[in-house]
Amino acid sequence: MVEEVVKCCKCCKVIEILLGFFQTFTTLTTFPTNFLPLRFTWNCMSEKILVIGANGQIGTELVAALRGIYGSEAVIASDLKSPVYALKKSSGPYEIVNVLDKDNLHHIFEKYNPTQVYLLAAILSAVGEQKPKVAWDLNMTGLLHVLDFSVEFKVEKVFWPSSIAVFGPHSPQHETPQYCVMDPNTVYGFSKLAGERWCEYYFTKYGLDVRSLRYPGLIGWRANPGGGTTDYAVHIFHQALKTGNYESFLSADTALPMMYMDDAIRATITLMNAPADEVTIRSAYNLAGISFTPAQLADEIKKHIPGFEITYAGNDPRQAIADSWPKSIDDSYAQKDWGWKQEYDLPKMVEDMLVNLQDIV
Numbered sequence: 001m002v003e004e005v006v007k008c009c010k011c012c013k014v015i016e017i018l019l020g021f022f023q024t025f026t027t028l029t030t031f032p033t034n035f036l037p038l039r040f041t042w043n044c045m046s047e048k049i050l051v052i053g054a055n056g057q058i059g060t061e062l063v064a065a066l067r068g069i070y071g072s073e074a075v076i077a078s079d080l081k082s083p084v085y086a087l088k089k090s091s092g093p094y095e096i097v098n099v100l101d102k103d104n105l106h107h108i109f110e111k112y113n114p115t116q117v118y119l120l121a122a123i124l125s126a127v128g129e130q131k132p133k134v135a136w137d138l139n140m141t142g143l144l145h146v147l148d149f150s151v152e153f154k155v156e157k158v159f160w161p162s163s164i165a166v167f168g169p170h171s172p173q174h175e176t177p178q179y180c181v182m183d184p185n186t187v188y189g190f191s192k193l194a195g196e197r198w199c200e201y202y203f204t205k206y207g208l209d210v211r212s213l214r215y216p217g218l219i220g221w222r223a224n225p226g227g228g229t230t231d232y233a234v235h236i237f238h239q240a241l242k243t244g245n246y247e248s249f250l251s252a253d254t255a256l257p258m259m260y261m262d263d264a265i266r267a268t269i270t271l272m273n274a275p276a277d278e279v280t281i282r283s284a285y286n287l288a289g290i291s292f293t294p295a296q297l298a299d300e301i302k303k304h305i306p307g308f309e310i311t312y313a314g315n316d317p318r319q320a321i322a323d324s325w326p327k328s329i330d331d332s333y334a335q336k337d338w339g340w341k342q343e344y345d346l347p348k349m350v351e352d353m354l355v356n357l358q359d360i361v
């Protein structure tokens with residue numbers, strides 16, 4: 001049986017009609033139907049996916065993944081800056097975009113008429129504390145511009161990432177639930193919390209299909225992190241391979257929720273492809289990966305690089321941010337609503353990072 005057809009344009013309608021005929025034919029005859037694929041997904045050439053902030057840690061990986069699924073021409077990478085090496089290498093459209101410049105952004109929406117938009121441009125937690133007003137402006141105004149243009153241009157789906165930074169010192173720290181006290185004390189955290197409220201508001205008021213995840217700290221080997229509190233968990237791999245030692249800016253026992261990038265990209269695309277009525281949360285879903293401390297991560301790295309040594313800096317302003325965040329996350333809504341399941345645990349992630357980075361650093 002054909003369970004699902006993902007429609008995006010007139011050609012999909014034609015395919016749908018043909019499939020309808022085919023199904024009618026198979027029910028009217030004794031033709032065996034069970035050879036048909038259970039899930040038929042038609043990703044039409046006319047799908048246009050705009051990724052804003054494509055040069056960053058997530059964008060470089062997400063653009064590659066989306067181009068793998070929808071084709072290079074269907075995915076428009078865009079950023080304030082010219083493309084990083086990984087994006088230059090992969091073919092596909094690229095645009096210089098400033099999400100704060102309404103005319104510039106409007107022109108891009110007009111030019112491509114996107115069916116999906118991923119907004120990744122933001123200032124992250126650690127940099128946000130150095131430039132609080134700039135962070136608030138980019139994280140809020142940028143989001144509102146994208147939401148408004150998405151309504152105006154009838155964009156079918158919008159993805160905007162939230163973060164575990166929406167939680168604060170009075171939120172439960174272990175297995176932090178989806179709904180609880182939220183009192184973030186960083187500009188980044190309360191810009192994300194306000195952003196979640198705006199997303200839900202645009203869904204309720206204007207019917208815009210906005211979807212979001214509260215990403216934990218993300219770890220990947222293809223791109224450098226952009227100034228967050230969890231960046232140590234990427235830097236440590238580079239230093240372990242380059243020098244055999246690393247000075248952590250977080251203390252040995254600071255547990256934080258983290259996730260391997262492959263899992264994060266898979267979660268994002270799974271959420272974006274879930275049927276709309278199964279997406280019951282329109283603020284942002286809790287998403288859990290692996291929780292570990294710098295000491296536990298160092299121990300796992302030592303299994304591969306026995307001489308590796310870690311030291312701890314102390315007195316880093318990022319420690320206070322980390323102390324206000326959850327140590328682990330309860331993501332049961334994501335599991336229940338769209339079948340989320342992580343693949344990478346700590347040993348598997350460490351092995352994959354080291355294997356891939358050893359030829360690069």
Ligand code: NAD
Pocket residue numbers: 052053054055056057058059078079080081097098099100119120121122123124138161162163164214215216217218219224225226227228230
């Ligand atoms: P990043 O800092 O690596 O990348 C952000 C990109 O946005 C950069 O390439 C930057 O040039 C671009 N940008 C900045 N200002 C812009 C503007 N005015 N117009 C257009 N582009 C602009 O960030 P990231 O780690 O890829 O994160 C992407 C999103 O995911 C952000 O919303 C972030 O808050 C969220 N997030 C990330 C993590 C993580 O661990 N990386 C965790 C939780 C949430």
